[in-house]
Amino acid sequence: MKYLPKTRRGEESLNKILNAAIAVIAEKGFNNASISEITSRAGVSHGLFYFYFKNKDELLEELVRRINRDMRHYLTLSTSGLSNRVTIEKRGFEAFFDWMYYNQYLYKILIEAESNNLELYKWHYMKLSERYSQKLLDAMNRGEIAKYDPEVLSFVLMGIADFIAKRYILWVNSKVPRYVVDEVNKILERILSP
The missing domain is CATH 1.10.10.60 (Homeodomain-like)
Known part of the structure; x- marks a missing residue:
């Protein structure tokens, strides 16, 4: 800008x-x-x-940076006060699905960034992973979740959230059904339990 x-x-x-x-x-x-x-x-x-x-490219960059900041802020607020990492993950996934549903236009901007400014798109996910990985590592060190490479785990978890949101929210314009959230919660418990 x-x-x-x-x-x-x-x-x-x-x-x-x-x-x-x-x-x-x-x-x-x-x-x-x-x-x-x-x-x-x-x-x-x-x-x-x-x-x-x-130009428009600079506009897209500003939009993605704001989306990134706003999404992270929303997820942080949505999980504040929770102490166990598995509980934080479950609530975080539900908050992400809610954010996606009510901000579909913003998610479409991220999709546009993928095909129009790959470096910006990569920046978005690397920025998310950077902080996410540290929180996961802290939880591993406290014995709350299984030990993995924290960056790999952050991308695995983001991938699950991303594609579930696409499947229900973007592709059929629906909230993620409760039974799907419950299934995701079971998967999270299985992956994360120490």
Whole structure:
């Protein structure tokens, strides 16, 4: 991003652009989303777009970075107060499924990043894994979960969550059914129990 807003009005303008971009990119895809349509939907001028961003690629980068931060924050809040790692994982998976269901447009932005900026897409998952791996390692050291390579385990768990969410939320626009969550919980217990 070229410029960070310093006023409330500036922040509101930037948020209009970001929210419009999320909608347009999720509906049409990154390559078919035009800056003109984004600014029109946001109710702002082209000039304001270029005040904040050099181009659409820079916009996509800002969107993915915000999605990453917001998702991590939501999952942290959703599992706060829990002490056992298996319980944290179960609650974290359910929170992720909820986040995905209510933020499908944001998830579609991540899918667009995979095909339009692979380095950014990799950054997103590596950033998630970085913190996740440390939490898993801490739990291993406390004897709460089985010992594995923490980075490998973080990607295994993210893969499970990712594809279950795609299967139910993105592909059929449904919440993840309770029986599926229960099955995932059994799998988590089996994988994680020391």
